[in-house]
Amino acid sequence: MKSALKKCRPVAGRSALPLAIFLMVIALGDVVVGQTGPLPSWNDGPSKQAIVKFVEAVTTQGGPQFVAPAERIAVFDNDGTLWSEQPMYFQGLFAFDRVKALAPKHPEWKTRQPFKGILEKDMKAVAAAGEKGLLEVVAATHAGMTTDEFAQAVKDWVGKAKHPRFQRGYTELVFQPMLELLAYLRANGFKTYIVSGGGIEFMRVFAEEVYGIPPEQVVGSVGETKLEMRAGKPVLVKLPKINLVDDKAGKPVGINRFIGRRPILAFGNSDGDHQMLQWTAAGDGARFMGIVRHTDGEREWAYDRQSSIGRLDKALDEATQKGWTIVDMKQEWKVIYPFQK
Amino acid sequence: MKSALKKCRPVAGRSALPLAIFLMVIALGDVVVGQTGPLPSWNDGPSKQAIVKFVEAVTTQGGPQFVAPAERIAVFDNDGTLWSEQPMYFQGLFAFDRVKALAPKHPEWKTRQPFKGILEKDMKAVAAAGEKGLLEVVAATHAGMTTDEFAQAVKDWVGKAKHPRFQRGYTELVFQPMLELLAYLRANGFKTYIVSGGGIEFMRVFAEEVYGIPPEQVVGSVGETKLEMRAGKPVLVKLPKINLVDDKAGKPVGINRFIGRRPILAFGNSDGDHQMLQWTAAGDGARFMGIVRHTDGEREWAYDRQSSIGRLDKALDEATQKGWTIVDMKQEWKVIYPFQK
Numbered sequence: 001m002k003s004a005l006k007k008c009r010p011v012a013g014r015s016a017l018p019l020a021i022f023l024m025v026i027a028l029g030d031v032v033v034g035q036t037g038p039l040p041s042w043n044d045g046p047s048k049q050a051i052v053k054f055v056e057a058v059t060t061q062g063g064p065q066f067v068a069p070a071e072r073i074a075v076f077d078n079d080g081t082l083w084s085e086q087p088m089y090f091q092g093l094f095a096f097d098r099v100k101a102l103a104p105k106h107p108e109w110k111t112r113q114p115f116k117g118i119l120e121k122d123m124k125a126v127a128a129a130g131e132k133g134l135l136e137v138v139a140a141t142h143a144g145m146t147t148d149e150f151a152q153a154v155k156d157w158v159g160k161a162k163h164p165r166f167q168r169g170y171t172e173l174v175f176q177p178m179l180e181l182l183a184y185l186r187a188n189g190f191k192t193y194i195v196s197g198g199g200i201e202f203m204r205v206f207a208e209e210v211y212g213i214p215p216e217q218v219v220g221s222v223g224e225t226k227l228e229m230r231a232g233k234p235v236l237v238k239l240p241k242i243n244l245v246d247d248k249a250g251k252p253v254g255i256n257r258f259i260g261r262r263p264i265l266a267f268g269n270s271d272g273d274h275q276m277l278q279w280t281a282a283g284d285g286a287r288f289m290g291i292v293r294h295t296d297g298e299r300e301w302a303y304d305r306q307s308s309i310g311r312l313d314k315a316l317d318e319a320t321q322k323g324w325t326i327v328d329m330k331q332e333w334k335v336i337y338p339f340q341k
Numbered sequence: 342m343k344s345a346l347k348k349c350r351p352v353a354g355r356s357a358l359p360l361a362i363f364l365m366v367i368a369l370g371d372v373v374v375g376q377t378g379p380l381p382s383w384n385d386g387p388s389k390q391a392i393v394k395f396v397e398a399v400t401t402q403g404g405p406q407f408v409a410p411a412e413r414i415a416v417f418d419n420d421g422t423l424w425s426e427q428p429m430y431f432q433g434l435f436a437f438d439r440v441k442a443l444a445p446k447h448p449e450w451k452t453r454q455p456f457k458g459i460l461e462k463d464m465k466a467v468a469a470a471g472e473k474g475l476l477e478v479v480a481a482t483h484a485g486m487t488t489d490e491f492a493q494a495v496k497d498w499v500g501k502a503k504h505p506r507f508q509r510g511y512t513e514l515v516f517q518p519m520l521e522l523l524a525y526l527r528a529n530g531f532k533t534y535i536v537s538g539g540g541i542e543f544m545r546v547f548a549e550e551v552y553g554i555p556p557e558q559v560v561g562s563v564g565e566t567k568l569e570m571r572a573g574k575p576v577l578v579k580l581p582k583i584n585l586v587d588d589k590a591g592k593p594v595g596i597n598r599f600i601g602r603r604p605i606l607a608f609g610n611s612d613g614d615h616q617m618l619q620w621t622a623a624g625d626g627a628r629f630m631g632i633v634r635h636t637d638g639e640r641e642w643a644y645d646r647q648s649s650i651g652r653l654d655k656a657l658d659e660a661t662q663k664g665w666t667i668v669d670m671k672q673e674w675k676v677i678y679p680f681q682k
Contacts, residue, residue, distance in 0.1 A: 070549075147597055191557075200598070201601075204601045215600070215601030215602055216532075216599070216601055218601065222598060225594050225597065225598070226590075226594075227590040227594060227616060233623050234616065236593060236594065236597050243584065249567075253568060253577065256577050257541070259556070259557045260556030260557055260559065261556055279568075282575050
């Protein structure tokens with residue numbers, strides 16, 4: 001809208017009426033913007049102020065911190081940053097539901113961990129299998145499917161699965177203030193990316209509809225695929241082999257590989273995002289590093305240094321020391337989820 | 342421009358003068374478009390007609406073959422499709438120049454193939470080392486550098502190296518008709534991508550300036566990188582290990598991994614592009630598969646089924662059989678390179 005208005009100088013009409021209407025619209029627009037402004041679900045606290053200040057600085061043409069639109073790359077972690085991640089990563093819950101669905105074909109899972117634990121809802125046994133066990137679950141439940149079949153399975157699950165605490169679909173558990181931040185950045189010429197440890201093909205199914213982030217701007221962990229002909233058509237089959245773990249030191253690797261530019265803004269919530277934040281901070285010019293801090297045990301969850309999921313420890317220390325923006329969910333967010341608006 | 346014009350209805354001024362000027366500009370615009378039209382360096386042959394017909398079909402709102410802008414993904418091979426690839430892939434020549442530059446530090450190369458062959462300009466010995474030998478050269482000359490150092494080395498080389506036949510910089514040896522095609526597609530709402538067997542970090546150095554394709558839309562072969570701290574700053578160091586060979590069956594893998602959408606238009610020139618063309622063809626709705634055929638031994642090079650570089654054999658058979666568009670460079674292109682305009 002802004003650029004279209006700039007390109008069209010208003011021309012006075014034959015009568016003054018069109019001009020009057022034009023000016024009224026402009027005035028009304030100002031009032032509306034004045035009432036709501038950007039980021040309406042953010043209290044006018046330090047985080048909102050820092051965000052607006054940064055965006056104004058990098059978009060002010062001729063200003064000392066101006067950044068060309070092509071270089072306005074903003075990256076966001078997903079789990080715990082754009083949506084909740086408790087009682088565990090939602091993709092883990094998807095994989096567990098796949099285990100239950102596939103169990104009749106795998107009688108051996110009844111006696112083998114972590115499958116046994118998943119089927120018996122024995123979360124201690126599942127946790128004991130560790131990351132290696134979880135990768136085994138992902139490999140066993142995702143591999144062999146074509147990418148199209150996998151996308152359909154995710155779509156079906158997203159459409160019907162309910163979160164145990166909120167009894168709502170998982171994509172309803174996205175953070176309203178972060179949706180507003182994504183939209184605000186895009187309105188200011190930023191290209192918004194997800195850079196997550198989650199599976200790239202899992203997130204791409206809903207990222208466009210839920211976040212307005214198209215598939216080609218979703219970076220995540222990657223599984224190997226293999227081209228095969230099935231029924232005379234080429235398909236890509238998922239293999240039980242990891243190509244990229246887009247977490248921790250893998251995040252700068254993923255950013256460089258998929259985007260090829262260094263972000264000027266990064267938002268995370270855990271130590272898994274620490275290197276992405278450092279990578280963003282290490283560039284020249286204006287930078288914004290943000291951390292979503294889970295401080296609201298009532299409306300969401302409260303956890304940080306001791307959490308097994310979404311542990312925030314070293315990144316919190318560096319954020320505090322370097323003056324990065326730490327968003328206090330409880331204090332700074334008027335609502336957490338869109339359904340609370 | 343087009344969308345800006347649509348948004349602003351012209352308003353008649355107090356005198357008729359502004360309107361008259363406006364109409365003159367419109368009329369003049371039509372004449373200019375009529376004279377040059379899209380794709381001015383293409384003769385009005387079957388390929389140009391097929392391209393224009395396809396673009397009009399997928400951009401006609403309400404038409405039976407309309408494709409939403411977000412799905413207008415166009416992918417282009419690079420070597421032999423967007424620029425020349427003889428007497429060998431230009432990135433190979435870059436690597437050879439790196440061998441020469443690094444040779445003083447590697448006395449062992451004097452007796453070891455294919456390094457010996459490169460230093461002595463014995464191309465037979467180099468060829469005898471095969472693809473494995475070339476990968477060894479790439480690993481030995483690229484590995485250990487940071488991604489920033491590598492990009493700088495490519496930039497320096499692109500700025501000064503000359504092609505042996507034309508005595509011009511390599512980025513001058515891009516195909517003028519293909520530059521026009523890229524621009525024409527983008528003007529019609531397409532997102533243009535490179536999908537090449539070449540190195541992703543090599544191409545990203547010049548793709549934006551030369552082709553108008555930003556780094557995040559360049560897909561290529563990928564080497565592993567590792568995050569390290571050097572002088573207190575995080576850097577990515579190139580490792581002598583391949584993550585993705587973005588060629589042949591690797592092209593659909595790369596497209597799915599980096600873009601996450603199936604292209605509706607693909608252009609290649611060799612059997613290395615065959616699976617990318619098949620992958621594009623296998624989607625629903627309107628599709629365009631194009632092959633640049635090197636038929637011009639005078640202005641460029643003439644080669645196909647027997648060539649060691651850019652062999653076009655099986656893809657040519659399928660293209661002929663399925664009625665894909667085969668561009669005859671000699672017959673259909675008025676000029677090959679921009680400097681011939």
